[in-house]
Amino acid sequence: MEGQYPGGSAPRRRLLNQEELAITSRLGSAVAQMNRSGNFAWGGVLSCNLRIYYERLGTDEAKGQLKLTTLPFDEEGAREIYLAGTPSPFGRGKQTVYDEEYRQAREIKVPHFALSPDPFLQSGLAGLLSRKLDYDSALIFRLNKLNAYGKGGFFKEHQDTSQGVGHIGTLILCLPSPFKGGDLLVRHGGQTTTFDWSDQVCDGEIAWGFLYSDCKHEVLPVEDGFRITLQYDVFVSDCSSDSDSDSDSDSDCAYMYDTRLKTVSSAFHEVIHGPFLPEGGVLAFGLQYEYPIEERYKNTTLGNLEFRLKDIDAVFMKCLKSTGLKWEYFGVFDTWELFEDRQSRSSDCWDGSSSPEWAEDLAKNANAETEHSSDGASTGEDDTPTDSAQSNQQRRKSDPTYRRDLWVSNSIHGVDGQFLESGSLDELDLERKSEIVWITEPYYYNVKNDYHTYGNEYQKETIYAAVAVKVFLPAVGDAIRQPRPTTEPLNKRKRTD
Ligand SMILES: O=C(O)CCC(=O)C(=O)O
Ligand SMILES: [Fe+2]
Structure with a gap:
């Protein structure tokens, strides 16, 4: 992780006033x-x-035969290539499984x-x-496999x-091919893009579709004919270095012009130069996509996230860098996802009669956090622990940027039952940061649930x-927070000749 909190330990914060809330809301809407x-x-x-050479897989006597076909497929050609494939498995966590409830298709893999x-x-x-x-x-584009779906074939959301x-x-x-x-269907951020390729x-012609690979997607049932697709994995090269970069090395080069930058930049300008948190503070934004990291517990390296x-x-990051503000990546975990995930996994062995260790840990940490947190608007004083739950709710109502139920961590790892079973929250390396002003909430959290464990x-x-x-x-x-000098218009400059 780059950087330390400037100026030592992080402050607890007061609630924002109406004017400040309006500024955060303008920045939040610009980013959203x-x-x-x-x-x-x-x-x-x-x-x-196109010519396709393929090997007949399967178990019959034609196994191993090499076939050649040209496009477009007629019904018979499409059926032949479908029959040459093997039933498609899919990944459930660390396992490869065949489950026709989840995926009904055949595939031929490279080579x-x-x-x-x-x-x-x-x-x-x-x-x-x-x-x-x-x-x-x-x-880098790497051809991975050929998928073939017969009538009724599909691939559920993954x-x-x-x-x-x-x-x-x-x-x-x-x-x-006729189908x-x-x-x-590809889903992200509450939106769906549909590729209907049959027409x-x-x-x-060959139809193509690109999607960021962390986006959830599914193939609806084929109603007639055979649907044949090729799948490529797309990589950004040069992501091997372990060092995270917070340098502004690319902020000056105009590698990307995007009109969306302008709106967000002026909202940032208001945050920096307007009547907003004069004492300083920490703002937080959730990134909108997920990123592959090496699966190491307490992982703090994001492997040059900047470049991918x-x-x-x-x-957004380009815009943020151009403000000159210091920033740092961190991991986000949602309490309710943690609870729900753990409860659904342990429903066989936990009857709810006594709190399991993990639930006590969560509650203990939540209370400790409440006891330390700052009180109502602009007083900066401590809560009394007795009315903590109620005052917490009031805070949430009057200042929605104050999010207590998000857990954060400088290390980024997937949390699932295994980690929770291992005992205390210290080990999970999660804390609540009551000083954070949440501008946009994350779309994803580091809690492994169904769509995280089902892959292709x-x-x-x-x-x-x-x-x-x-x-x-x-x-x-x-x-950074000095008022900017206004540049004099050219025609008002004094003549010096
Ligand atoms: O065949 C398709 O359109 C999608 C296949 C897919 O999602 C996969 O192979 O992971
Ligand atoms: Fe897929």
Whole structure:
């Protein structure tokens, strides 16, 4: 993690007044507006004369035979390639399972098939995606498998298994064959993008769709025919270094122009130069996507997250860096997800008659935190522990930026039953930070639940992590918070000749 809290230990804070709340709400809406861009998945069509060589898998006497097919598939050609595949498994945590309730499809994995030419390279799609995704380093596209769905075939909602720290996206190509249904639905931030490819491929073209691989997605049942897709994993190269960067090295270079920057920048300007927290404070923003990290307990390295930020997270961080404020990434954990997750896992063995150790730990820490926290607006005095719950509720009502039930940690790891069983919250490295002014809440939390454990493959060395950003606002008087000199218009300058 970069940086320390400037000036020593973190202060508890007072509640914000109405004027300050209005400023946070303007900054929050500017960031949220930017987050609603729906840029998490997009697609198009391309043309390519393609040959596919594939090996017959399965168990019959034709196993091992090499076949060649050209596009577009007719019904028979599509059936043949479907039958050549093996039933698709999917990943549930560390295991690979076959479950027709969850996924009904067949697949042929590399190297049991080959494309000539690769439609993706042939069409220039690699260049188009590189420009659109706008990373500093090159993208790598790795062909993974061919999926085939017969009538009734589907793949329920899942998140693609993370394939390494640099893994950012998934590219699907839908090959031309006669089929109906089988829409691919991609969800993120409360929005859904639908790829209905059955019409787009009927003239022999290839339809494609890109999605950030942490986005949840599903394939609806195929109503007729065979739906054949190719799946590529997309990586950002050069993500191997362990050092996190808080440098402004890229803030000057105009690698990205985005009109969304302007609104957020002026909202930040108001936070820094307006009548807002003159004593200074800590603001927090949840990133909108999840990022693969190495699965190590108490992990504090984000492996050059700067170079693999996705979509609006990259825009937001660019904007934040241009303010000159100090910032730091941290992990976020939601108490209720922790409770619910643990309760659902332990429902067989915990009858609710006595509190299990983990619940007592959570309650103890919550009380300790309440006892330390600051009181109502602008007094800065301590609570009496007796009315803590009630006053806590009142605080929440009068100042929604005060979020007590979010747990934060400088280390980022997935919390599941195993960690909770291991005992105390100290070990989990979670705390409540009552000084934080929450501007936008995270969309994801580091609690492993169903969609985290269901992937398209079993989970390997990396897991997705939910990340938030702390921003340190110094007190008025600090260099950053001096009023900006207004530049004199050119035509009013005194003549010196
Ligand atoms: O076939 C598709 O459209 C999507 C396949 C998919 O989500 C996967 O293989 O993980
Ligand atoms: Fe998938």
